[in-house]
Amino acid sequence: MEALFYAIPIVMIAFVVFAAVRLVGRSRQISSAWNSGLTAEARCLRSYTTTSGGGGDTSVTTTMHHVYEFTTHDGRTVRFDEANGPATTLEGDYVTVHYLSDRPEQATAHAPARGRLAAGTGCMLAFFGVFIAFCIAFMVLAHFLFAESDGLMP
Template identity: 65%
Template sequence: MEAFFYVVPLLMIGGLSFAAYTVIRRARDVSSAWNSGLTAEARCLRAYTTASGGGDTSVHTTLHHVYEFATREGRVVRFDETGGPGTTIEGDIVTVRYAADRPERATAKAPAPGKLAAGTGCLLVFFGVMIACCLGFMLVVHVMFDEAGGFMP
């Protein structure tokens, strides 16, 4: 029973660490696309929303756009991006930025490095605080078990 109080926080730490890795990877991909200097005209093939939540929780919708463009080498690339402008609809032509080595990780978002850094930093601080809370919980549980001589005295 004692292991339960260690396993659950460790699983949460693992999930939070993976989320932090994902946030850092996406920020690096977007920054790399912005800094590469490569641009292309892309067509919005589809705009759609996904919804999550419901029941006892609030519903959250996310706007997605599917874009297609051709690289300078002539390779046709299609990618899905979340959080784009609500004014972009199917058939619109937008400028995308991409890195030559990874055109499938392109972005149609306009360069805003300060906004990207602030958003990434806030998320990483949040994940760090949550990981610290999990570690603190595990420490408190460990001290309580040591003082009590086990789960049930």
Template identity: 60%
Template sequence: MGVLFSIVPLLLIALAVYGAVVVLRRSREVSGAWSSGFTAEARCIKSYTTTSRSGDNMVRTTLHHVYEFTTRDGRLVRFEETGGPSTRVEGDIVTVYYLPERPERATAKAPAPGKLAASTGCSLLFITVFIAFAIFLVVVANWSS
């Protein structure tokens, strides 16, 4: 039984580290797109929501937008982004920010470096607390056995 309490937290730690990498990567992509100086006019070609339920019957709704734009070198790019404004509908024209080497990782979010830093920091803080709790479980499992 002690092995189970050692392996499961280690798997959770690995999952949390992966989550931290994803959060940091996207934060770096968005920040890089904002600071690259490359912008384009994009059209919102689709807007939709997805819903998911958690174990305690809470429903989470996520808003998705699909955008299409042409880069400076003439490539047509389509990308999807979550969390945009609910007032944005199909057909709206927006400014997108992108890195020329990765235009498919563009963002339609207006530059807000402070907000990005705060949300990234809060996400990483949550992941750190999660990892600390998992380490605590491993220590307690090994100490009691």
């Protein structure tokens, strides 16, 4: 029983660390694309939404996705899907995309907003840090409760 009070928070911490690594990686991809200076005109081929959450008493989150296609400066045709795009971009619209020459499939149609990207990433990392601290505090508290009760919870 005591192992659950350690295993579950450790698994939760592992998921949060994984999410933080993915968040920082995507932020670096977007920043690198903006800094590359390479742009192209892309056409929105499709837009769709995905939902997550249970409904009922829990909130439902809707994410807007767009599928874009563009031609790189060296003539390659690239298609990519990007989440959290503007709801005002519709199928058939043309947008400017930023990309890296060696990884054009990691392009972004988001307009450069370095401060917003840094603030969003920083806030999420702070939230993840608080969550990890809560998990560690929970494990420490569980350790002391088990130590005082000789392995039996009061």
